[in-house]
Amino acid sequence: MRNGLPILLYHGVGPPSGRFSVSEAEFARQMDAVVASGRSAQTVGRLAEPRVRGEPMAASAVAITFDDGTADFYDRAWPVLRERGLPATLYVTSGLVGGRHEGTPMLSWQRLEELRDSGLEIGAHSHEHIALDLVPLERAARELVNSKLVLEDRLQVEISGFAYPFGYHTAAVKALAARAGYRSACAVKNALSHPYDDRFALARFMVTAVTPTARIDRLLAGRGARVAPRRELVRTRVWRLYRRARAISVPTA
Numbered sequence: 381m382r383n384g385l386p387i388l389l390y391h392g393v394g395p396p397s398g399r400f401s402v403s404e405a406e407f408a409r410q411m412d413a414v415v416a417s418g419r420s421a422q423t424v425g426r427l428a429e430p431r432v433r434g435e436p437m438a439a440s441a442v443a444i445t446f447d448d449g450t451a452d453f454y455d456r457a458w459p460v461l462r463e464r465g466l467p468a469t470l471y472v473t474s475g476l477v478g479g480r481h482e483g484t485p486m487l488s489w490q491r492l493e494e495l496r497d498s499g500l501e502i503g504a505h506s507h508e509h510i511a512l513d514l515v516p517l518e519r520a521a522r523e524l525v526n527s528k529l530v531l532e533d534r535l536q537v538e539i540s541g542f543a544y545p546f547g548y549h550t551a552a553v554k555a556l557a558a559r560a561g562y563r564s565a566c567a568v569k570n571a572l573s574h575p576y577d578d579r580f581a582l583a584r585f586m587v588t589a590v591t592p593t594a595r596i597d598r599l600l601a602g603r604g605a606r607v608a609p610r611r612e613l614v615r616t617r618v619w620r621l622y623r624r625a626r627a628i629s630v631p632t633a
Contacts, residue, residue, distance in 0.1 A: 384572030384602035387424070387443040388414075389584040392484070393456040399588045401452075408460050409593045414442055415464050417600035423501035424469040424541050428564035428579045436575035442600060444468040445566060445584060447505055447543055449477065449492070451485040458495060470495065471505035471543035471566070474530040481509065489534055496535050503541030504528050504562075513548040520553050524560040541565065547584075554580040571608040572599065583608035 391400040393407045402410070414421060419442040427443050430436060444461070446453055449472035461468050473481070478488045487495075496502060504527035506512065512520040524542065531539045540563045544553070547568030557565045557580055569583040577583060585605055587596070598604025 383439060383574050384599070384605070384607045385437060385439055385441060385574055385577070386419075386599040386602075387427075387445060387566065387573050387582060387584040388596070388599070389566075389568060389586045390444070390446045390457070391448055391586075392450050392452050393460075394452045399590060400586075401589055402587060402591070403589070404456050404460070406593065407457065410587070410596045411444075411460050411464050411466060413593055413596050413600060414444065414466060417442065417597075419600060421466045423467045424503065424564055424566060424582070425501055426467075428541075428582065431577070431579035432563055437573070437577065439575050445543065446470045447545075448473055448481065448509070449487045449505065450481070451487050451491070454487060454491045454495065458498070458500065462498065467499065467501065469501040469503055469541060471503040471541070472527075472531060473505045473507070473509045473545075474527040475507040476509065477534075492535060496537060501541070502531065502535060502537065502539065503543060503566075504531055504539050505543050506545050509545045511546050511548045512544055512553045513550045517552055517556065521556050521560070524553075524556050524562070528560055528562070544568075549581060554578075569608050571606050572602065572604075574607050576610065577608060578610075 393402050393404055419440055422441045422443055424443050427437055427441055476486045479486055506523040507526045528539045542557050542562045543566040549567060565580045566584055567581045568586055570585055571583045573583040585599055595604055
C-alpha cells in the first residue's frame with residue numbers, strides 16, 4: 381500500500397438523480413473492489429481514534445461514508461454493505477430527517493434507529509445543511525451543536541463525528557467542531573487521506589455516477605488521486621475568499 385488512505389464519499393445509490401447518485405450495480409462492484417483490496421474497512425470513528433491520541437491512522441485502512449441521510453441508503457446501500465461485512469459511516473442532516481431535500485426523500489427516525497441497531501455509525505452533517513464557512517460563527521456553532529444534540533437525543537448514542545456540508549470549513553469552524561465535542565470531522569478535497577491527516581478536516585474522495593470502478597481500484601491501491609497536503613493550499617484560501625465575497629455582495633439595480 382502507498383501512503384494514500386482512501387475515505388470514499390457517497391451521497392445516494394439507485395436510479396440516476398443527478399451526478400451524485402451511483403447505480404446499485406456499480407455500487408456493488410465498488411464494494412466488491414473494497415473487499416478484494418485487502419484493506420481493513422473501518423468506520424471513521426475507529427479510523428480517526430489514533431489521531432485523538434496524536435498517533436497515525438492505519439495506512440492500510442479504508443472508510444466508506446455517506447452524506448445527507450437520503451432514504452435510498454436503507455434500501456439500496458446498507459444491504460450491499462451488510463452482505464459484504466463492510467462498516468460505514470452515515471452523516472445525517474438532523475433537520476431534514478423524515479422530510480425531503482431538493483426533492484429527494486430522507487431517512488425517517490425509525491429507519492435511523494434500525495440502522496443504528498444494525499451497527500451503522502451515525503454522524504452529524506449540520507442541522508439545516510448550510511455552508512458553514514459563509515455564515516457568522518454564532519450560526520455555525522448552532523449548526524454544529526444542534527445537530528449533535530438532536531441526533532443524540534433521538535438516537536440515544538454518542539455522535540462523535542461530523543461532516544461539513546459541501547466540505548466547506550475554516551480554521552474557526554474546525555475549532556468550533558472540537559469545542560462542540562466532536563472527535564473528528566470530514567471535509568471533501570477529492571483527495572486521498574493519509575495517516576497524519578487533520579482529524580478535523582479529513583480528506584475524502586467523492587464518488588459520483590461517472591466514477592468507474594477502475595478508479596476505485598486505483599484509489600484502494602493508494603493511487604488515482606493526490607494525497608491531501610498537510611497544510612491548506614493557497615488556492616483553497618483564495619477560493620474561500622472569492623466565495624465569501626460573492627456571498628456578501630449586494631446586487632445593484
